[in-house]
Amino acid sequence: MDETPANTTSSNAELRRVVGAALTGTALEWYDFFVYGTAAALMFGDLFFTDADPAAGTLAAFATFGVGFLFRPLGGILFGHLGDRIGRRATLIATTLVMGIATGLIGLLPTYESVGLWAPFLLLLMRILQGLGAGAEFGGASTLLAEHAPPGRRGYYCSYAQTGVQIGLVLGTGAFLLVTFMPQGARESWGWRLPFLVSFAMIAVALYVRLRVAESPVFQRVERDRKVVKLPVVEAVRRYPRSLLVGVGAHIGDTALVYTLATFTVAYATDELGLTDRTVLAGVCIFGTVVILLQPVYGALSDRIGRRPLNIFSVVFAAVFWFPYFLLVNTGEPVLIYLAMVVMVAFGFAPMVAVQPAFYAELFGARVRYSGFATSREVSTALVGFSPLIAAYLTDRAGGEPWTVALYLIATSLVSLVAFLYSVETRDMDITAFDLEKGDVPAVKPRLGV
DSSP states (O other): OOOOOOOOOOOHHHHHHHHHHHHHHHHHHHHHHHHHHHHHHHTHHHHHOTTSOHHHHHHHHHHHHHHHHHTHHHHHHHHHHHHHHTOHHHHHHHHHHHHHHHHHHHTTOOOHHHHTTHHHHHHHHHHHHHHHHHHHHHHHHHHHHHHHSOTTOHHHHHHHHHHHHHHHHHHHHHHHHHHTTSOHHHHHHTGGGHHHHHHHHHHHHHHHHHTTSOOOHHHHHHHHTTOOOSSHHHHHHHHOHHHHHHHHHHTHHHHHHHHIIIIIHHHHHHHTSOOOHHHHHHHHHHHHHHHHHHHHHHHHHHHHHOHHHHHHHHHHHHHHHHHHHHHHHTTOOHHHHHHHHHHHHHHHTHHHHHHHHHHHHTTSOGGGHHHHHHHHHHHHHHHHTTHHHHHHHHHHHTTTOOHHHHHHHHHHHHHHHHHHHHOOOOTTOOTTOSSOTTSOTTOSOOOSOO
16 A cells, blocks of 8 residues: 555635535536426427337437437547546546537427438437546546545435436436426427527536646645555556456446436336426426435435445335335326335435445545546446436336336446445545555455444
């Protein structure tokens, strides 16, 4: 382990700026990502895939939604490399521009009626750019927070990265909720464009906040001591193979969960159960607000009891609750649907994702942290990013019933459970170390205890 003394203490004012930058940046990035998912569930099937029947159009729209996930690992590798080479701050500014501009341009795209097949092609291109930007954003924001945070409070401060994600979810869903109040003709001709065009204004806010943040003190020391790695991703694979595998598995369950709730449930409740767009989008805003409120609570709790117990509890709860979730949703009663969403995210999602920023940052040494974090986490999004498409296909094959979807989601939860059982407690890891003392930290046998 590196023996060089480190001065990694950030002032309270600087720490507040870092938290603000993480909140603003991740909110922008995931506003962009979720606003696309909502549009895919409600409108893009008709606007960009008019040749298809309604069911096939929805499947095609969800397919383009999933394509963004395929490119997230590439974004994680590319920008993770830059983050470990030139710095966390500069890289995050670049991801803000890529994601924000791509989303804004979607609001300017012609539809299928205007240009035919060029419409889905251009939509797909913008979705790919979204995937590249999103693949690096969360890992970079979390790394910056972790490396500024004081020891013993890392879980609490890092949880604000995930809070920003949920703010983006609520803002993106809320934007489309407002669009549903427009007359149908206006909504389909130009109203759907407004949530995307808002992204241009959000870029300016995010850049203003991020340009005022100092570089991570840990990365400054890496540069000062000339410990920058030439190929961070290669070094991460070489030094931390099991950390990477644990990181991939850990993100499977919550990824499938949140995109099922935020996109597939919206499409299922409107197409199969006959609920209005407005009713279901309100439910997404409610559960997103619940997660926002719980993030700092669970983050602080992880500083007291550890990351591992919360991870295991959360993923087990999700696996157990998937069948009751769909039982409640299938009633078609808005209050029961809202209850299902809130219970699932409060106990099966919020603890796991609140812990996630600190947990991933603690899996890797400082020299490859951004690359290891972003790559392992985003590979899992590529593996299950098509969950809304899979869920829509399974529902169609099951005659409109979602029970096969519940089985699929239970399987994703079990994958993450295995990863958490193979992990060790990382709460007390030295975040300033260039390389972790034993290299591959989670190299332990699985056990059922916490």
